[in-house]
Structures are given as structure tokens and as C-alpha cells.
Amino acid sequence: MGQASTVLTVPVVIDYASVVVGVLTGALFGCRRRLDVVGVTVAGFLTGFGGGIxxxxxxxxxxxxxxxxxDLIWVSLAICLLTFYFRGIFLDLNKSILLADTLSVALFALAGSSKAFAYGLDPLYVVIMGVITAVGGGALRDSxxxxxxxxxxxxxxYAMACLGGSCAFALLAFAGVNLVPAGFACVFVVLMLRYLSIRFDWRTREEADLTPRVASAARTMRQRLRTRSRARRRR
Structure with missing residues (x-):
């Protein structure tokens, strides 16, 4: 499978920053779970690199x-060790890290979508790769x-925000829009959906059974059909 000629190049500083923030949030996760230095390091690497792998x-x-x-491996290792041995500094930065983590996830979604697009995949797989890259590391870490x-x-x-951003990128990219605006749209949609969900406490539902509503609608429809049938017979 070969790469397409059109590739969106993310600046190295931003690219590295997204991985670094992912590694940091993973290492903090390990610290909160009271893992040892190896566990914290593995958690950091899984979060930062897992989705991309x-x-x-x-x-x-x-x-x-x-x-x-x-070079990024060495930087990530240093971050994990610093987080483990100086966790008090990082654990007090919850709000800042939340913002940085959201931006990191948005950039991961962009990285996954743009690379899949460069490989000539269909829109569906471009979206799937964007979501996998964004949330795959965290899922592996938790597992x-x-x-x-x-x-x-x-x-x-979280995943829904990444899905929205990946869809925005795929829609614009396959419509022939320049990949730079498409990339900005991807990041913006992820950040907006994530922020709005926290601001207004929008949540995905753990349970959703539509059976009673469908059954009720079916009964209502049957009653209407019977009423119409009786009316026609009277005529």
C-alpha cells in the first residue's frame, strides 16, 4: 500500500508537543493509580504512542x-521519570493538563486522519484511523x-469529539479543500465538542433501550390503521 502524493505536514514542534502531553497524562494516570516507576513509564508510553502504533x-x-x-523516545522517558519522582508539581496542574490533553487528542485525531488520507483510504477508514489514533493509547493504557x-x-x-473532528477532516479533504484548512477544522471541532460537553455536561448514555418507544409507536400505528379500516367499511 503506497502513500498518496498529498500529505498534510504538521510542524515538528506541534507534533512532538501532542505526544509529550499524551505521555505526561499517561504518566500522571500511573501516579494516581500508585504504579511503580516501570508502570508509570509504560502508562506514559502507551498513552503517547499507543494509538499511533x-x-x-x-x-x-x-x-x-x-x-x-x-529523540522523542528519550524525551518521553525523561518526562515519565520526572513525573514519577516529582509528581507533586504535576498533580497540581489539573486544569492546565486537561486543556493540553484535549489539544493533544485533537492533534492525534488529525494525525490519524491525515495519514490515512495520504495512504488513499476511503472516507470511512480515514475517520476510523483518526479516532483510533486519538483514543487508542488511552484505551490500551486503561486495559x-x-x-x-x-x-x-x-x-x-471524548471519543465522540474525535469522531466529529475526523469526520470534519474527511469531509473537507475529499471535497477537495486544501488540507491545511481541513486540519484546522478537525482540531477546532474536537476542541469545541469537548469544551461544550464539559461546559453543559453533555454525556454519552450508558443505557439506551428504545424498545418501549418503538413498541408504543407500533401499537399507535396499528390502532390508527384499524380506525381507518373501520371508517372505510362504514362508507
Missing amino acids: VRDLLLGAQDVYFMSHP FAGIMPAIFRGSNY
């Missing part, structure tokens, strides 16, 4: 991101920690 494996990519940036991944529980929009 899964994406590249599914794409059959020759340029696996994790294997192409050894390794023995807890249900956050994306499977009712919560403020």
Missing part, C-alpha cells in the same frame, strides 16, 4: 512513527491497568 500497524506503514523518532477504558463508559464527549 495501532494506526500504523493497520495501515501497514513502513514509517512507523514510534520507530522513526528516537493494561485492569480497568474499563474510559471510551466505553458514559462520560463527557
